[in-house]
Amino acid sequence: MTFHDESFTKTHNLIDLGLQCAQADARLRELAREAAPMNVYAVQFRYPGEPYQPGVDEATTVLASARKLVAGVLACLPREVQSSGPGTARDDEPTTT
Numbered sequence: 001m002t003f004h005d006e007s008f009t010k011t012h013n014l015i016d017l018g019l020q021c022a023q024a025d026a027r028l029r030e031l032a033r034e035a036a037p038m039n040v041y042a043v044q045f046r047y048p049g050e051p052y053q054p055g056v057d058e059a060t061t062v063l064a065s066a067r068k069l070v071a072g073v074l075a076c077l078p079r080e081v082q083s084s085g086p087g088t089a090r091d092d093e094p095t096t097t
Helices: 014-024 024-041 058-077
Strands: none
Touching: 014 024, 024 058
16 A cells, blocks of 8 residues: 555454555455455454464464465565565575574
8 A cells, every 4th residue: 555655544454454455456356355364363363362362273374374465465566665574585585584
């Protein structure tokens, strides 16, 4: 949204954010649909000690989905603005630890 100079609502609701992103860039429509099931993790499980905490397998699956989402969003941006920070490194760049 920032890259497209679009204002957006501050929210943790991935469904709302996905809809806003898809309006700014139609290539993000499918990613927005894929992100919708992760909405519960953006809100319900924000803090430790909640009544239900996902197990390792569930967390691993959702983390893989989140990484796919980040990669998809980055792929829609011009190469010169793509970050090479943690979790966003491109294959042709060395990573630092």
